[in-house]
Amino acid sequence: MTNKAFSNQREAALALLNGGYRLTRKAGQFLGQIAVDPAPMSEKQSDWLAKLLERFELPPLAKGGAQ
Structure with missing residues (x-):
């Protein structure tokens, strides 16, 4: 995967969902x-998304990408 930051929450979420990563049902x-x-997203949701992206070594969400 590229190191380019995700431009929005949808792109980041779909990358995690479609990437074959082992996710919990809650995630x-x-x-x-x-x-x-x-x-x-709320601050807590933004933090959780950032942690998931980091855990699976994906690029972060671009600044202002949390619509």
């Missing part, structure tokens, strides 16, 4: 929700 539900819901 999968969270990622599915932020992939389809354009509402801004």
Whole structure:
């Protein structure tokens, strides 16, 4: 995968969901929700997404990418 930051939460969530990573059911539900819901993420949601991206060595969400 490229080192380019994800431009929005949908791209980041779909990369995690489609990447074949071993996710918990709770993480999968969270990622599915932020992939389809354009509402801004809360600070806690942003932190969780950042941790998931880091755990699976994916690029971060671009600054301002949390719609």
